[in-house]
Amino acid sequence: MRIRTHTNPFNYFTRMESLDFSTVLPHFSGTFDFEVGFGRGLFIRHYATMFPERSIVGIEVRKNPVELLKIKLKKEAIKNAYVIHGTAEICLADMIPDGSLNRVFIFHPDPWFKKRHHKRRVINPKFLVQLRPKLAPNATLYVSTDVAPLWDSMEETILDSGYFNTIEDPVFWETCYLTNWQAFSKRDQRTTYFGTYQLRHEENSH
Numbered sequence: 071m072r073i074r075t076h077t078n079p080f081n082y083f084t085r086m087e088s089l090d091f092s093t094v095l096p097h098f099s100g101t102f103d104f105e106v107g108f109g110r111g112l113f114i115r116h117y118a119t120m121f122p123e124r125s126i127v128g129i130e131v132r133k134n135p136v137e138l139l140k141i142k143l144k145k146e147a148i149k150n151a152y153v154i155h156g157t158a159e160i161c162l163a164d165m166i167p168d169g170s171l172n173r174v175f176i177f178h179p180d181p182w183f184k185k186r187h188h189k190r191r192v193i194n195p196k197f198l199v200q201l202r203p204k205l206a207p208n209a210t211l212y213v214s215t216d217v218a219p220l221w222d223s224m225e226e227t228i229l230d231s232g233y234f235n236t237i238e239d240p241v242f243w244e245t246c247y248l249t250n251w252q253a254f255s256k257r258d259q260r261t262t263y264f265g266t267y268q269l270r271h272e273e274n275s276h
């Protein structure tokens with residue numbers, strides 16, 4: 071059995087300095103992709119290598135994996151990925167400019183399976199209200215989980231927000247999706263649930 075310690079993002083309040091992302095991302099064009107809760111960062115490394123012309127920023131609340139990923143990115147000379155230690159909520163509020171996110175990735179976000187922890191879930195109505203102004207026109211949101219009740223709640227919350235339409239992007243899921251948690255799920259033969267959503271046309275003009 072794997073024993074993991076979880077950092078509760080809601081006990082984390084450190085405010086963040088704003089950052090001019092063009093100083094840390096060589097191809098920065100004003101918009102970028104964003105991964106919430108990257109864990110060990112397998113996806114970020116894979117995605118940044120697959121798409122050298124895109125820029126990806128990742129946020130993770132556990133400090134150790136952030137430091138380890140920084141070392142790996144440097145060693146592998148991956149320059150189009152930038153990773154930040156902190157919570158997604160504070161990062162969105164303090165660092166992410168309005169209209170700047172093209173693709174948002176939230177994979178296996180919640181270690182909180184228990185019902186009494188449901189308020190800690192990353193994808194909640196307040197989070198989506200916070201995320202929406204940060205999205206670029208036609209932005210896409212990619213989410214996954216291997217916990218069936220969490221999947222129901224994630225999908226319902228996203229669609230109930232009224233900001234997104236469900237779309238299909240099988241190529242993404244077949245070729246880009248690679249995470250540590252996905253590997254554990256595969257090994258333990260758990261079903262993974264995937265969702266792809268696009269900002270609704272009416273929302274683009276907000």
Ligand SMILES: C[S@@+](CC[C@H](N)C(=O)[O-])C[C@H]1O[C@@H](n2cnc3c(N)ncnc32)[C@H](O)[C@@H]1O
Nearest residue numbers: 079107108109130131157158177178249250251
């Ligand atoms: C179950 S792990 C999955 C990691 C990775 N996405 C994967 O698929 O392998 C969830 C990760 O999200 C992080 N996390 C959870 N809530 C977060 C938040 N609000 N802000 C930043 N990171 C968060 C946790 O610290 C943890 O590393």
